[in-house]
Amino acid sequence: MVKADQARGQILGAVLLLSLLYLYRPLQLWPSSVHVPAHASAAVSRCRALQMQPGPPDDFHERTESDRFVPGTSPHLIQNAKMWTGSNNGTEIFRGDILIDKGLIKGVGHFESAALLKTHGSELVVVDAKGAWVTPGIVDVHSHMGNAASPQLTGASDGNSPKGTIQPWLRSLDGLNTHDDSYPLSIAGGVTTALILPGSGDAIGGQAFVMKLRKTAERSSTSMVLEPPYTVNSSFPDPTRPPRWRHMKHACGENPSRWYASTRMDTIYAFREAYNTASQIKKQQDEYCSKALANEWEGLGEFPENLQWEALVDVVRGRVKVNIHCYEAVDFDGIVRLSNEFKFPIAAFHHASEAYLVPDLIKKTYGPTPAIALFATQGRYKREAYRGSEFAPRILAENDMTVLLKSDHPIAAVTRNAAEAMGMGHRIGYIKEGWDADLVIWDSHPLALGATPVQVFIDGVPQLENAHVVQKPDIFQHSPTVPNFDKEAQEAVKHEGLPPLEPTSVGRRPVVFVNVRSVFTPGVSGVGELFSATDDSALGTVVAEEGRITCVGVCAVDVADATVIDLQAGSISPGLVSFGSPLGLEHIAGEASTLDGPIYDPLSKGGVPEIVGGDGAIIRAADGLLFRTRDALLAYRAGVTSAIVAPTSYGVVGGWEVTGVHMRVMQSLSGPSVSTQIALLRRLLLRPVDGPSKVWFNKVTNGEVPLVVEAHSADIIASLILLKREVEAVKGRTIQMTVSGGSEAHLLAKELGEAGVGVILNPARPFPFFWEFRRMRDPQPAWPTSYGHTAISTLIAHNVTVGVGIVEIWDARNARFDIAWAALEAGGTMSKAEVLALGSTNVAKLLGASPPSKFKQDLVATRGGDLLSFNSKVVAVLSPARGLIDLL
Structure with missing residues (x-):
């Protein structure tokens, strides 16, 4: 019995010893019988991370400081604001105060500044909004700023790659120019965040990135990225936190067909082949992870991946916001089928001119219904856009679809909805405690014509200095009423975008x-x-x-x-009188068979054929007139009753119309030098070439008709003023000259006024498209800052007759808003009659069709x-x- 108890005690002691040894042995994840490779821990973490969906961590709104906070930035209290918060489907309006600090909105409500001064010290900046409207910063869901260069320069554009139809491995971030002029201009308009997309020449153009437009102390592209995916700065994501949303650009229809894919059939098959490759890789990864998480390492090897395809694999996993350039019903149909075949969601269809005609089709997309990102009025510039309608946003909203408005580089559609569509609604697009301090204080209601930011905050950092705003009538503080367009909206759908x-x-x-x-x-x-x-x-x-x-x-x-x-x-x-576009000479700009086309350039290698008249030929725009173009009819219905149109020209000689002679002098790498163009103009004015053009240049030098010269550079305009003086000295009489374009004309306002040269500003609100457009304001601002007086008010102050023109034919219908906006910017210095003259009698006069003797208005x-x-x-x-x- 004793021996048995002793034996039993020895056994228990051995078990206890073995238990202690087991508990205190080094931690092992896998049984010792399993051969565990060195990379096992990393592989398991990787596999577990694949199961996590993108989004903010659960404790995101517990943060007390933004990851984008700039040390030294003062806290701000914005008092007496009328806020459009973004809540309640973008309809909530709240009157009160906003406290921002550490790059965040710290509170929305009513605060005593004295109490806050005690807690925040003398650094607190108090801003009295005086009842002004305040909104979240504008979010542009479709932009190319920094990739499509402004101004356009050789080698500065990184929009499309010609190396293939499918390239998900490319990244817009890698071509982002932080010095681009579009950043400060966009900020001055209230834009704080933009999705920078690759171009649409490729079916899959690459990865897109959400950027805050504020320049950083680091001055790098990467430092501007909002919530950069972990893969941007490291090979593997943080396994303890959910991944961040990634973004990718796709395109269908005409663009990839024209650039690389040949046909729509090629494009869709290229998509299917790419997604099949990505799906196969995903399947291999899932099989690998199934075994790894079950400790089945025998013969498993490395985690299967491919650097070129890893982003598209993430698309199939639903971890990427896919944004698709897509216009027509046929293309939506193909993409909807693609998304269901490979089971991936789509964040938004962009441009989407026919989306309002097929809402039920788009709702069949795999996963949530995509948002629709639209232009406000731009359309008919190519076949895909021909059936577009300004009523599309309304029709889509009535079909319970999310509508976004975007620029393609201009309120819920550009704040809350846009932020949510990009997967960033947890931090931008709202005025809420804990969200990023991206705010715009407006001088009028944000939807009023010409609404201008008084101040813009990005990450709590004020962006504008001495913003130029003007006092506007009280009516501009209220939401504008809208005419009844019920019938027109119904007609647009009934006639599939082509109503009578x-x-x-x-x-x-x-x-x-x-x-x-x-x-x-x-x-x-x-x-x-x-x-x-x-x-x-x-x-x-x-x-x-x-x-x-x-x-x-x-x-x-x-x-x-x-x-x-x-x-x-x-x-x-x-x-109104339209000038500056080929209105009436084009049906669809992108379709050569539907338009008049460009005229011969005598300075080109081919020159003007002798049968046309050789160097003495001059072309009449009226001979190419096209009747009942939709843009002309739409412009007519918007108050544009006349158009003075020069022949389409990419060279120096423009041609003539009954009202005058049209030329252009611009800088170009492919064309002759500016000095050569001026020399040609001097020759034609002083010693015209025999032929039909001689008659018309003699009319110019006799003062009978104006010489209209398209020019933007102040340097070129200065040369034209000198040339005018030279010709007048030789001919002994005054000639009529009008500068069209005139982006930098305000720099020579005094000289233009003294020389009697008029200006048709075209476009009315200039943009630095090219180098010779850059000095478009006076004084040129130290970016970002305010603008001084407008070009129109500066020119008028020096007795220059000013008209307002357009560039693209679809914009003719917006002429009345352009001149109204110009008048608002002038700060009430113009009467209503003078404003109407900007778009009517002034244009006619500057182009030689002065009413009422020559022009029955x-x-x-x-x-x-x-x-x-x-x-x-x-x-x-x-x-x-x-x-x-x-x-x-």
Whole structure:
């Protein structure tokens, strides 16, 4: 019995010893019988990380300091603000204060500055918003700034790679130029964050990156990236935290077909082949991880991966926000099928001009319904965009789809929705405690025409110095009312983007406009105010017959025999005159078979064929006129009743129209030097070449018609002023000269005024597209800062006659808003009649078609406001030349 107890004790002691030895032995993850490779721990961590979905960590909003905080940045208290917070589907408005510190919004509510000064010290900067609107910083979901160079320079563009149709391994970050002029300009417009995408020439152009536009002390591209994916700075992600969202650019349709893929069929197959490759790699990884996590290491080897395809594998795993350049229904159909075949979600379709026609198709995309990122009005520049509609955002929203508005380089669509679509809604796009301190203080309602930032904060750092803003009427502090376009929206869908645009004409029957607030008419000296009601009780009546006004004010008329139109405090004003685009010479800019085309350049290698007239030839734009182009009809329905159009030219000689001779002098690597172009112009003015052009250049030197020269550089404009003096000295008479373009004309405002040279600013709001556009403001700002006086006000102050033109034909319909915006920037220094003249009589005069002797100006009737108002709608055009009134 004793021996048995002793034996039992020995056994228990041995078990206890073995247990202690087991507990205190070095930790082993796998049984000793399994051969564990050296890379096992890393492989297991990698496999576990693959199971995690992107997004912020759970404790993200517990942070007390932003990862982008700039030490030394003072805390700011913005008081008395009217905030559009981004909450409640972007509709919440809150009146109060915002405290920002450490790069974050620390609080939204009502704060006592005295109490905050005690806690934050004298560093606290108190900003009294005085009831101004404050919004989250604008988020642009489709931008190429820094990759598509501004100004455009040889070797500075990194948009597309010509090395293949499918290239998910490329990264926009690797071509980002931090010195690009577009950054400070975008900040000055309230943009704080942008998704920088590769170009659309490739079916898969590469990876995109979300950038904060604020330049950093490091001055590097990487330091501007918001939440850079861990793979950017290291080979493996942090296994303890969820991965960050990645972004990728795809493209379908015309662009990849034209660049590399040949046809849509090639493009879709290239997609399928690429996604099949990525899916196979994903399958191999999943099989590997299944064994690794089950401790089955025998013969397992290394984790299967491929550097070229790893980003696309992440797409299949649902860890990448895929943004797809896609326009037409046929292309949506192909991509929707692709997403379901390989089971990957799509963040947004971009451009998407036909999305409003096929919402149910897009909802069939694998995963959540993609957002739709649209231009506001740009369209018809190629076949894919021909059926685009300005009513698309409304129609899509009515179909419960998320709408984004973007620039392709301009409120919920550019703040909250945009942030969410990029996977960044946890930190930008809202005014909420704990979110990034990216804010814009506006001088007017953010949706009002010409709304301008007073201050922009990015990561709590103020970006603007001495912002140039002007006092605007109280109406601009309220959300603009919108005319009723129910019928037009329905027609757009009914006719698949091509609704009928022709007006209904009234000939002999009188038309009576009632409840008219004002009437403006053109005259020899410009636009004059014929009638103005003092208040709503004094609204007047206008009677028109056969296109002519026969009575204004109090009129006796038999309405039983008339067409009566209630303008609802609207107005009648001169129809606008469009210049600067090939309006009426093109149906679709990107389709050579639908347009007039460019003229011969005498300085090119081929020159002008002798059969056309040789060096003495001159081309007439009217000979290439195309009737019923959609852009012309849309412009007409927006108050543009006339267009003066020069032949399309990529060379020096532009051609002629009944009103004058058109030339262009610009810097170009592919063309002749500027000095050569000026020499040609001097020769044609002083010793014209025999032929038809001689007649017209003699008319110029006789002062009968103007010489219209497209030029932007102040240096070139200075040479043109000197050339004008030279020709006038030789000919002994004054010649008419107009500069078109004129981005830098304000630098020579005094000289232009003294020389009697007029300027048609084109575009109205310049941008540094090319080097010779860069000095577009005076004084040139030390970026980023304010602008001084506008180009228009500077030129007018020096007695320069100024008109406003356009560049692209789709923009003709926005002419009335361009001139209204220009007037707002001038700070109330111009009367309404003078503003209307910018887009009508001034343009006609500068181009040699001065009303009324040479140019019978149409009149435009608007309901709900005047032609310059956001809330007005063009309802009729009075045409005395044609003897009728068009009802729209």
